[in-house]
Amino acid sequence: MLDSHSVLRQIYGTPLGLLTDLYQLTMAHAYWKTGGAESEAVFHLFFRSNPFGGGYAISAGLDQVIDYFNDYQFDAADVAYLSELRGNDDKPLFEPGFLTHLKELQLQCDLDAIPEGTVVFPHQPLLRVRGPLIQCQLLETALLNIINFQTLVATKASRITSVCGDDPVLEFGLRRAQGIDGALSASRAAFIGGCAATSNVLAGKLFGIPVKGTHAHSWVMCFDNEREAFETYADAMPNNCVFLVDTYDTLQGVRHAIDVGQRLKERGHQMVGIRLDSGDLAYLSIEARKLLDEAGFHDAAIVASNDLDEQIIRSLKEQGAQISVWGVGTKLSTAFDQPALGGVYKLSAIKPTGGQWQPKTKLSEQAIKTSTPGILQVRRYFDDQGAQADMIFNELDGASDDCVMIDPLDPTRRKTFASDQKHEDLLTPVFRNGTRVCERISLAKIRTRREQQLQQFHSGIRRHTYPHQYPVGLETKLNELKTNLILQAR
Amino acid sequence: MLDSHSVLRQIYGTPLGLLTDLYQLTMAHAYWKTGGAESEAVFHLFFRSNPFGGGYAISAGLDQVIDYFNDYQFDAADVAYLSELRGNDDKPLFEPGFLTHLKELQLQCDLDAIPEGTVVFPHQPLLRVRGPLIQCQLLETALLNIINFQTLVATKASRITSVCGDDPVLEFGLRRAQGIDGALSASRAAFIGGCAATSNVLAGKLFGIPVKGTHAHSWVMCFDNEREAFETYADAMPNNCVFLVDTYDTLQGVRHAIDVGQRLKERGHQMVGIRLDSGDLAYLSIEARKLLDEAGFHDAAIVASNDLDEQIIRSLKEQGAQISVWGVGTKLSTAFDQPALGGVYKLSAIKPTGGQWQPKTKLSEQAIKTSTPGILQVRRYFDDQGAQADMIFNELDGASDDCVMIDPLDPTRRKTFASDQKHEDLLTPVFRNGTRVCERISLAKIRTRREQQLQQFHSGIRRHTYPHQYPVGLETKLNELKTNLILQAR
Known part of the structure; x- marks a missing residue:
């Protein structure tokens, strides 16, 4: 069975034989020679x-x-690089015969x-x-x-999604992840661990993970006022409206979202919900839920984000927070409280x-x-x-x-x-x-x-x-x- | 000035326009439309x-x-992917005109x-x-x-190398880093922060960082006894001999290294040193230094590794540890005690x-x-x-x-x-x-x-x-x- 389509090859344009510790190659040389x-x-x-x-x-x-x-290989440039490495007597570290062996190596x-x-x-x-x-x-x-x-x-994602029960968890970690592939691999693993979607569009394309996102504070700041910002966004993207309501005053922001949500409804669209990204998420979500329900937006989601992890989410749930979707970034994608598994x-x-x-x-x-x-x-x-x-x-x-x-x-x-x-x-x-x-x-x-x-x-x-x-x-x-x-x- | 040679392009075979949060694209669409x-x-x-x-x-x-x-781009496959994304009414999220705009976009x-x-x-x-x-x-x-x-x-590397003074610090983090590029970027940044070399051969090739490495415990375990393992290694790689001495009994291992170091000397080579990877590094390095000095190996380096960070290194120095080269892995490459910088x-x-x-x-x-x-x-x-x-x-x-x-x-x-x-x-x-x-x-x-x-x-x-x-x-x-x-x- 051949793999016509290697995600690793799409991500990495270079062969990965050299993605190893030098001591693996010096040991390999010594095994080969002896x-x-x-x-x-x-x-x-x-x-x-x-x-x-x-x-x-x-x-x-x-x-x-x-x-x-499948892609394991040392190409000509890899071998040329290795041929330049020197030992403590300034002579080559590797013999030419070993380098030929590497270049011809086929995994068995x-x-x-x-x-x-x-x-x-x-x-x-x-x-x-x-x-x-x-x-x-x-x-x-x-x-x-x-x-x-x-x-x-x-594992981290599994811990987080277990606490969230049936609420969807969105992975938002790209901006704080450890390198580009730190982010891509984290998006993939977070999905395995139960996340429903990622903000990382490249991860979406490469791995087929659903992608989510609407707008940031900067969108709101580009307009004279928040209401105008929401209206303009709704005009442009009527089928993707989660309004971020905490740029100025959160509950006022919820009211603006409701106003624009009514306009959307009149035009045959549906506001997906609102997002809270700062402040007392328990209090604000409860108050936001009341405002949304009073206005008839019983189905509008309340998305929350802001340095969340499984401990904070559990605490928010215990406090009766009315959050229905959880955006989790840094703490998930870097496995913040233990950023390495000590596998050997x-x-x-x-x-x-x-x-x-x-x-x-x-x-x-x-x-x-x-x-x-x-x-x-x-x-x-x-x-x-x-x-x-x-x-x-x-x-x-x-x-x-x-x-x-x-x-x-x-x-x-x-x-x-x-x-x-x-x-x-x-x-x-x-x-x-x-x-x-x-x-x-x-x-x-x-x-x-x-x-x-x-x-x-x-x-x-x-x-x-x-x-x-x-x-x-x-x-x-x-x-x-x-x-x-x-x-x-x- | 054109860059004929992009490391990012070598590492990533795919264009990186989609390496973004979806909300950047939905906002971009909304800016474009309004x-x-x-x-x-x-x-x-x-x-x-x-x-x-x-x-x-x-x-x-x-x-x-x-x-x-330099490489910023959305290619045809990227745009095709985006054209398939749907909003909450199951209609396309993005208009074709916006996707054409992305495909033709040139950074200004x-x-x-x-x-x-x-x-x-x-x-x-x-x-x-x-x-x-x-x-x-x-x-x-x-x-x-x-x-x-x-x-x-x-920054983490700078903290660690500052504590080490003139002692070289080697970055060994690849196996525990966050993804392939988490490792490559960490090797590069660690070098900026003052590390002398990395174990990561691909980082050596891509970024021109010196690479270091000799052998692991597995080498020693492949032989009937440690002395034979060291001798065989020395025969194969006489110009790259740092013997890992803690597979069985560390100080006995130092004596075996000294024996093989004498043989190397007789043949016109020089043992670089020994490496300690477990146990009481302060005590063992002091005892190892005595043994090496008594045998005339005053220039032999004592390399230490094993979950080191700036706190442990400072403590070892305060205890008079005779370590001359520091191998630092997980704690450096994942920035273990704070694995994300909260840049905005x-x-x-x-x-x-x-x-x-x-x-x-x-x-x-x-x-x-x-x-x-x-x-x-x-x-x-x-x-x-x-x-x-x-x-x-x-x-x-x-x-x-x-x-x-x-x-x-x-x-x-x-x-x-x-x-x-x-x-x-x-x-x-x-x-x-x-x-x-x-x-x-x-x-x-x-x-x-x-x-x-x-x-x-x-x-x-x-x-x-x-x-x-x-x-x-x-x-x-x-x-x-x-x-x-x-x-x-x-």
Whole structure:
């Protein structure tokens, strides 16, 4: 299956082989030179704790990973650039033969991934990459960049939209986002996380996300008075009227909007609503609702914006704010209270050419930072109530019949399953030997998947304070393997 | 002057006209339809408070703004996309004539800007855009996106590199940055802020930033033991040896590095140093320094990384840590403790076709959010000690002879200058009528400018806790104009 249409390629005019840390290339050079390049390796991408102190995360970014795999390339200019890099003796860092290898490189990796929009938890591999060691290593940095950020923002959006219930949430973050693609990726991930639309028109075009927007304060300031500004706007855009009412005096602004809304009605149009962007949003929305209702505009929306996040929205709802649409920008698109997901990508097994698989673990003084060895899969068990627990097992050993899983941070915490219990394996094949083997999933379907997924879990995982800790454990043989490897190394 | 080579165009394969909020396009449509499109307007881009609770910011991003101006375009696919958008009556949002206007649009704006690498303060226009109202409005969102983020990261990097003194700081943020361009822009801005190099190879190629990197834990894990891993790496890359020593036991790792360093020396090469990435960096660096010195490796660098920021680095220095090179990633590239600069872009004057300039201010309940009217310029006054204060004045009225400036938030705070005092106007011409009129400045020169600029200021502005508040005020006539406009509106 060829992808005729790569969003990543549309966004980035340059090949992305060089989008990596230099140490990936120096290691690749060293593998190439010392004969280890073609050993088969397995790496997993995972995070160690849920972002925002929450009880879950929403996986996102896989579709860009697919584009990245498809377009993976070093072109002549890339190789020319690399040939100019020098070591501490001022001689070239890379040998010409290695650069030729890069230029001719065709990805032969297998990729398994948890589909986008899935509810995921710490320690679970979101991606599993298997292939020549040199290739797996070169992919690391870009995979982390793509998955870390989109998973972070999809999770943030999911937290925000969960608080908003059925109220639509609009993503307005472009102006404060971290770079152009920081904004585009955030718009995409926010939509996965449940947002209804974005203000970012390019994201709308590239990803098919609905776009929303009407006018700003500057529109109002260009006229002698607010009423004239609303009237002129309504004349020009009668089918897109949300009046921003807080340029001068908010409730006076609502009255002007009502006047112009009446004029619209007389001409066969309908005012969509008003927007509040400053002041006491609880008080102003309640008063605005009264004015709108008295004037017969029961259907007019009250949109609110101004540094909103899930905490402020919940507080406004508790205060009885009459806000029906939420515009969320900076706090969502930059994941303001935790602007990075600490996802990592760790080697977990290696098979030298002609040799056997050797499981690998990265030690650490902190147990949480010790990685899990093997070729991993995540099995989610269900009972009548929904998802019950996730068990990570090593495909090299298979899952035991005893159906016990062990907490990776506290081996005395265990959970047992019935051997015939309903389950689903989360990692699914995406690439085999560099060729895509799965269908691409539309963004709308991914967005629906998140909603359906969350229904499968106890609502306690969505709590913001002391959320329910959903059980994730290691299968017994895997736990034993990991323990033995740690003891051996120490 | 034509730019044959646009980095933005290299990065983004798609035109960026649609990189805007939808409301800019709906307002543009409404201006176009109701006759206001060609009024001349002036907008200023500024921020309201220094990021990170600091005493200054470093301007950055202008070179990408130049690319953005040069490449500004709506292509046929953009216009086709816009033609499909619908209003609440399911009829098209935009008229065909407006879409033709967009497709044929050629920027005619003037742009004045404070050069990159300048020390800047709240309320000062970093950009001033003057031209047809419709064009100024369409540019808003992308200008904010570019300037907000790069200024934020350049400032963060400047805080970090100031603490490090002469020690090089390496930017390692790609894997945790917010999207691909979040990483690329961060690498560029971090270099402006004083970083010596980046790990991001694509940023190295696109922006000419030095790149650094050697090997990761995964390299060590691929071998039976650490010593073998170091030896193999040294055989393959003898001119690029910084050994990561903390995969198993850090001080044992230092001893292995020393052994391999001796072998390198015997073969005519030089070990660059070692890297610590976990554990007690103060203790471990002191012990590692002793081991290296005892073995005669006095020049070997000790690189440290692991969630560093300016606070942790200062603390490590206070503890006598023997770290000579600092690798900083997530906390720098995402500006972790304040991941967005709240820059805004406000209309400040408008001149209807055939009419007079009308200064404009945006009111707010909060004085700090009331914008300054006029066509603004920033004049920086110097005395023997360096920069003394910045005065914002309105070019329509010129600067008064009384040489008094007034604090925008407290009109009783004033400062007087000698009329012959040395001064410099910070906003300089970049575009006139859509054509670039300044030379582009190399990144290396911008980086040097930041260093020189900081020397001009009292060191108190660099303090992290309760920094010196450098005085920025409004010229008297401008202050009067602003006050009168506020009183009129109220």
